[in-house]
Amino acid sequence: MPERQPITLAEAARRSGLTHIALRQAAQRGSLTATKIGRDWITTPEDVDEYLRNRVSWKNDGRMPTRDDDSGRPA
Numbered sequence: 100m101p102e103r104q105p106i107t108l109a110e111a112a113r114r115s116g117l118t119h120i121a122l123r124q125a126a127q128r129g130s131l132t133a134t135k136i137g138r139d140w141i142t143t144p145e146d147v148d149e150y151l152r153n154r155v156s157w158k159n160d161g162r163m164p165t166r167d168d169d170s171g172r173p174a
Contacts, residue, residue: 103143108133111147125150 108126112119126133126140131150133142 103145105141105143108140108142111142111144114144115147115151
């Protein structure tokens with residue numbers, strides 16, 4: 100199995116279409132597996148993919164916003 104390459108939340112944001120702020124908030128609440136090193140949060144592409152797969156809509160159960168609502172961008 101290849102080693103999981105770490106990426107910053109800025110890179111994760113570019114890959115996922117979410118903002119780095121939305122990803123930082125997800126990391127802080129434990130929804131996205133990430134590690135804080137100094138001022139920077141580090142994650143892996145695999146962890147970002149898992150986070151995106153596991154997100155739920157406000158309409159489903161009211162816990163988390165949908166992708167559009169969580170993106171930090173206007174709907």
